[in-house]
Each structure stands twice: as structure tokens, then as C-alpha cells.
Amino acid sequence: MNIYYHPNYNISLGFLDRFHPFDGSKFGKVYKEIKTLEGITIKQPAHPISEALINEFADDQLQQKLTQKDYILKALEVPQMSFLPHSIIKSRILKPMRIAAAGTVAAAHDALNGTNCWNMGGGYHHASPHESEGFCIYNDIGIAIQQLRKAGTAKADDRFIILDIDAHHGNGNARTFGDDSTVDLFDIYNNEVYPSDPTTKSKVNINIPLQSGTKGDVYLKKLEAGLNQVKSGYKIAFVVAGTDVIDIDPLGALGLSIQDCITRDTMVVERLIALNIPFVFTGGGGYSEGSAKCIAGSLKQLYKC
Ligand SMILES: [Zn+2]
Secondary structure, three states: OEEEOOHHHOOOOHHHHHHOOOOOOHHHHHHHHHOOOOOOEEEOOOOOOOHHHHHHHOOHHHHHHOOOHHHHHHHOOOHHHOOOOHHHHHHHHHHHHHHHHHHHHHHHHHHHOOOOEEEOOOOOOOOOOOOOEOOEOOOHHHHHHHHHHHHOOOOOOOOEEEEEOOOOOOHHHHHHHOOOOOEEEEEEEEOOOOOOOHHHHHHOOEEEEEOOOOEHHHHHHHHHHHHHHOOOOOOEEEEEOOOOOEOOOOOOOOEEOHHHHHHHHHHHHHHHHHOOOOEEEEOOOOOOOOHHHHHHHHHHHHOOO
16 A cells, blocks of 8 residues: 655644644654555655645635634634634644645545555544534545546546544534435444534434444444445545544543554455455544554554555
8 A cells, every 4th residue: 555644744833732632743653663664655745735726625615714713723622722823823733734635635546546545644524615623624535536526537426435433423524425425424433522413423324323432342343344334336435544442532532442443444444455445544533642553553564455
């Protein structure tokens, strides 16, 4: 597989990092762990996604909102940091997210040509063409599918699936694709935390709600049953592989171990290979010390797939 990473994926506001429970340097930690593996292919997105490309996806109201610092800070869940100049937010937070989104777009092109990919960043599944929220500003998977169609590399009736295995329900993807019959949604998530949105439930094709504290054995059984419902015929499977499913994550409130998380990723990869569906893994959420260990562990196991 091609692994997408860029040093600028890492988000840091220096001493202000303590205001958000997000290990913004996890990408660099993973890179250090995996870069010397034999035969590994690590690619960098050439440049951040452009303003024009963002505006093709975002509706007029969202384009307007994204010019407002307070809206962005609320979407990033750090409204208390309103003392930060807009230029710092743009360069230290939004630019890394735009580079990570470019990784998803590039990976989608590779996957369409048959190469599986893992983008360490992206997977901003709470964003949609109408809103940014939940630390997600740009819906990179939505943008990627739009760009594939625009380039003509994907036809209008080509089918995609998003497998959302982040701890949180993918309300942004549901808003983006809920009425698009060519994009199916699979979601296994904690039903007792944000966003708790009935509309999202009604839009997801394979919907697997869990209770807070669900342990690895129960989770993996339910995941397996859900994966067995996924059929072949998709051009690409996008995976939102948030590592906030592990028990030390302060926001996901599930009970998986790091090894359970690695097993989760392995099960998804094995199922997609069996179904002959090229895939793009994306980072999703994951805010704890254990997050980098999960991603590095999965990549060490799966980078030759
Ligand atoms: Zn999450």
C-alpha cells in the first residue's frame, strides 16, 4: 500500500496544546516508527487542497462561515482560544488539515488505479458541505469523491462505501452522502456520546450502535457481523479508522485495547481484500497517548497489503 504522510500533518500550538485533548504530533510519532520498514512506500501530498477545491464542495453558507474565526474555533472545540490571531489558526491548524485532506484525494486516485492506501490524516467525518464541527473542518472523503468524478476517473454511477470505525458516529458523511445512492455508509460507533443524531442513524446503511465501555471482544464480534454484510462491487472503500476506540481515549468512551484496535484494522483490511475492493484508510479521531501506537501497530502489520 501507499502510505500518505507529510511533516506538516502535525498540529502544534506550542504551550497552548494543553487546551485540547488532541495529540497533534501523533503523525510524526507513527512516521518515526515505520519509516525504516523494509519495502514500505511513504508518499507526501504535493500541496494542501486549494481554496477553489474547498469551495466546490462547501455550500455558500459554509464558505461564508469558514471566513469567521469564531465559527472555526467552535468547530475545533476550542472557543476559549479566541485570543489567537486568525493567521495562526490558518497556518497551524487549517493548513495541516488541508494537507491531510490532499492526502485523501491523492490516495483516492491511487486506489482507483488499484493501489491500496493509508492516509495517516484526514477522515474528517463530522464535516459536510453545510457545516464544520467536531474538530472536522473539511470533509476530505466527500471532496475526494467529488474530485474523482470531476476528473472523469470515476463515473457518475460508480459506487463507493465508507466504513466508519471511529468511536463517533459519522454525521458529516451522513449529511454529505445520505441521499446519494452511489455511496453506502457503514458505521460502528458509541451511541452514547456526540453526535447522537437520529438523522445520521436513518442514513447509514449498516448501522452498529454500541454502549459506552464496550470491550474488545464484543466490539470485534459486532464488527465481524457487520463486515459480513458488506458486499463487493465498490470502486473504493474509504475507512475512517479513528483510534479513539481505545479505553484510554477521553472522548470515545469505548473499551478496546491497543491490540484490539490493531485487530479491528486487520479485520477490515482482510474483508476488503477478500471482496476485491481497493481501499483508502484515513486517520479519523484519536486523541490519546495510545493513538500513535495503534496506527503504527496496524501499519507494521498491514503495510504490504
Ligand atoms: Zn471520533
